[in-house]
Amino acid sequence: MIPNVENIELNKGHSFYVGTYSAKYFERSWHYHNEFELLLITKGYGTRVVGDNSSLFAVGDLVLIGGNVPHAWFSDPIFFEPDNNEHCESVYIQFDRSIFGTRFSGLPEMKVIQNLLNKAKYGLRFTPNNLDVEIVNLICDFPNYQGIDRLIYLIKVLDLFQKGNYEPIVSQDYFDSIFVTKSNRIKKVHEYIMNNYMADVSVQNAAKLAEMNVSSFCRFFKKVTHKTFSQFVKETRIDFAQQLLINTNLSSNQIGFECGYSSVAYFNQCFKKISGVSPLEYRANYKKI
Structure with a gap:
């Protein structure tokens, strides 16, 4: 995906x-x-x-x-x-x-x-x-x-x-804080994250797209989205991981790599912190619905 x-x-x-x-x-x-x-x-x-x-x-x-x-x-x-x-x-x-x-x-x-x-x-x-x-x-x-x-x-x-x-x-x-915004800067950054979440997403590149230095960009991004840049990227990746767990038979390890995580342990840690359960528990809970 x-x-x-x-x-x-x-x-x-x-x-x-x-x-x-x-x-x-x-x-x-x-x-x-x-x-x-x-x-x-x-x-x-x-x-x-x-x-x-x-x-x-x-x-x-x-x-x-x-x-x-x-x-x-x-x-x-x-x-x-x-x-x-x-x-x-x-x-x-x-x-x-x-x-x-x-x-x-x-x-x-x-x-x-x-x-x-x-x-x-x-x-x-x-x-x-x-x-x-x-x-x-x-x-x-x-x-x-x-x-x-x-x-x-x-x-x-x-x-x-x-x-x-x-x-x-x-x-x-959701509408107010993230995606549908009048800020062209945020739109450019959002496009960058959505098109590169499988690879390295750099705050330096995002700041460059917004035509700001890194520290100013980080303050600006948090003010608009109410999230830090790194947290937003993590939540975007985990959101896609959730969809892959629901809609494919890929293993959780494969899904972690698909969503930009090079470490299985770190993927599991981020997933549980955001979703409240492990990837396998998330898939099992969905199948019960």
Whole structure:
């Protein structure tokens, strides 16, 4: 599992991206991007991770995620078994808020959608109601839409979403303290950590990206995130280790190396300090759920 900052490239003649995913299992890619993402699970089940929230998902799971919020879908372990014949599918729409334009987005009729997009910074999970069949059908048909229909139906889907029942996914503390921040310096540092957590992560390199000396950077980082730089890196690595323990059959020693620890003993020590249990206990406790 390699986290990354995803750059979305639009097809010629399109203002936003519509994609479908179909494979034996979801790729477990922990990533984020500037664009909003509306994603519907059409086949498969497992664990959805958005920001600091980890929840089970199944067919019909629909979420709207704001820009720059890390997210990933982890298939249930059964999908990795050689004799399993099931597979996973999803339909997703990725768009920038600017596609609606300044004047159009400011129209009174668009106010409810603008409010929805403002709330999407926390990630929103749609809960089924009497509108769920219509919104699901529209999203499933999205890959077939062409021309102006794509934009019209995107507005329609967002309108149905805001008329339905939905709830935030990401906690206020997570949003305020770490990932979704107005600070471009923190964003650059976050990208550096997310792309290099498997190797050496240097506070010197992070400070250079933030265009600060090390001591000033450390004070700045702690003020914004309420954590020291080294603690943040440790928690990031352990977070990925937890996901690998849940979603793969790799040994805990292998997972420690995958997450940037050269010493098994030190990995176990850090994991227990942050998680409260050993890696093996963590995996065993998850299987009991």
